[in-house]
Amino acid sequence: MAHILLVEPDISLGKLYTSSLELSGYSVSHCRTAQDAITSADENIPDLVLLEIEIAIHNGIEFLYEFRSYPEWQDIPLLIVSHVVPSRGALNPKSWGLLKISGYHYKPITKLQDLLSSVERALSSDGVKAL
Amino acid sequence: MVQQDEQYTGVDGRLLQAVVENMKLPLLQVARQAELARMSGSTDTNFSSIELTADTALRLLDNYLLSTRLASRRGSLEFEPVSVSAVLTDIAHQLSKLADQQQCELQVNISGRYEPVIAHRAGLEAALMSLGYVFIEARSAQPVTSGKRIIRLGAHRGRSGIVAGIFTDSDSISNDMYKRAHSLYGHTRQSLPGLVAGSGAGVFVADSLLETMSTRLRVAHHQKFSGLAATLNPSKQLSLV
Numbered sequence: 001m002a003h004i005l006l007v008e009p010d011i012s013l014g015k016l017y018t019s020s021l022e023l024s025g026y027s028v029s030h031c032r033t034a035q036d037a038i039t040s041a042d043e044n045i046p047d048l049v050l051l052e053i054e055i056a057i058h059n060g061i062e063f064l065y066e067f068r069s070y071p072e073w074q075d076i077p078l079l080i081v082s083h084v085v086p087s088r089g090a091l092n093p094k095s096w097g098l099l100k101i102s103g104y105h106y107k108p109i110t111k112l113q114d115l116l117s118s119v120e121r122a123l124s125s126d127g128v129k130a131l
Numbered sequence: 132m133v134q135q136d137e138q139y140t141g142v143d144g145r146l147l148q149a150v151v152e153n154m155k156l157p158l159l160q161v162a163r164q165a166e167l168a169r170m171s172g173s174t175d176t177n178f179s180s181i182e183l184t185a186d187t188a189l190r191l192l193d194n195y196l197l198s199t200r201l202a203s204r205r206g207s208l209e210f211e212p213v214s215v216s217a218v219l220t221d222i223a224h225q226l227s228k229l230a231d232q233q234q235c236e237l238q239v240n241i242s243g244r245y246e247p248v249i250a251h252r253a254g255l256e257a258a259l260m261s262l263g264y265v266f267i268e269a270r271s272a273q274p275v276t277s278g279k280r281i282i283r284l285g286a287h288r289g290r291s292g293i294v295a296g297i298f299t300d301s302d303s304i305s306n307d308m309y310k311r312a313h314s315l316y317g318h319t320r321q322s323l324p325g326l327v328a329g330s331g332a333g334v335f336v337a338d339s340l341l342e343t344m345s346t347r348l349r350v351a352h353h354q355k356f357s358g359l360a361a362t363l364n365p366s367k368q369l370s371l372v
Contacts, residue, residue, distance in 0.1 A: 010160075108159060108189050108193045109190070112163055113166070113170070
C-alpha cells in the first residue's frame with residue numbers, strides 16, 4: 001500500500017482528500033503545518049507528497065526546499081495542490097525541475113478524480129502502486 | 132472629494148477581492164464533498180447537482196478574481212496566439228454538464244477557418260465561460276422554441292477581426308437592453324431583467340476580462356442567433372490558414 005503525506009492546512013479539505021485517497025487504497029498522513037509534515041515524513045517515509053504551498057507559519061515553498069534538502073527525500077514524487085494560481089507564485093517553471101515537482105493542480109478546477117489520476121501516474125512512474 | 136471617492140473604491144475593491152477569495156474555500160469544500168459522495172457510490176442525484184452548482188459558482192468567483200488580477204497588470208499581460216475554435220470547443224466541453232442540467236443544447240459553430248487571435252488565453256477562456264453561465268441560466272428559464280433551447284458558441288469573421296461569442300435562439304438580447312444593463316449595473320440587483328432573473332454577473336465579469344485585452348462585449352448576431360461577442364485581433368504572424 002502506497003503511503004501519502006498530505007500537507008493541507010484546511011481540516012475539511014484535508015479530511016476530504018484523505019477519504020478519497022483511502023477509498024482508492026492509499027494510506028494517508030494528513031498534516032496541517034510544515035513542521036508536522038517534516039516530523040511525519042521522518043517517522044514514516046512517504047511514497048508521495050501532496051502539498052498545498054499556502055500554509056501557515058512556514059510557507060509551502062520553504063517546506064519544499066527543506067524537504068528536498070534531505071538526500072533520502074529527494075526522489076519522492078511530489079504534487080502541488082494549491083489555491084495559488086500556478087503562474088503567480090514563487091514557483092517558476094525552472095524551479096519545478098530543480099525541486100522535482102511531478103505536477104501542479106490548481107484547486108478551484110481540480111476534481112478529486114483528476115487528483116487521483118495524477119497520484120496514480122506519479123506513483124506508477126516511480127514504481128509504487130495503490131492496493 | 133474625488134480623491135476620497137477613489138480611495139474608497141480602491142479599498143472596497145480590495146475588500147471584495149479578499150471576501151471572494153475566502154468564499155472560494157467553502158464552495159470548494161461543498162463541491163468536493165459532493166464529488167466524494169458520488170465517488171463513494173451514492174446514487175442520490177442531488178450530489179451531482181450540488182457539485183455542479185458549487186463548481187460553477189467557484190469558477191465564476193475565480194474568473195472575477197482573474198479579471199481583477201489582469202486589470203492590475205494591464206499593459207504587461209502575456210498575450211499569445213490563441214485558436215478561437217479550440218477555446219470555444221474546450222469551453223463547450225466544460226459547460227456541457229451545466230447545459231444538460233439546465234436542459235439546453237450546446238452547439239459549437241465556427242464559420243470558416245481562421246488564423247489564431249492575439250489574446251490572453253486564460254482571460255479569454257474565463258470570459259467565454261462566465262458568459263456561458265449566464266446564457267445557460269437565461270435560456271433555461273425561457274420557453275422552448277423549435278423543440279429545443281439552443282446555445283451556440285460561435286465565431287465568424289467581422290469587419291475588424293474575428294467575432295467570438297455566445298448566441299441563443301431566443302430574441303431577448305438587444306443593443307438597448309445591453310446599454311441599459313451597463314447603466315443599471317452596480318445600482319440594482321437585476322441589471323439584465325430581460326435576460327436573467329439574477330444579477331447576470333457573468334456578463335460583467337466577461338466584459339471586464341475582455342476589457343483587459345482591449346476589446347469589449349457587444350451585441351452580435353451569428354447565423355440568425357443573437358448574443359454577446361467580442362472582436363479579437365487576428366495574429367498576423369501566424370496566418371497559416
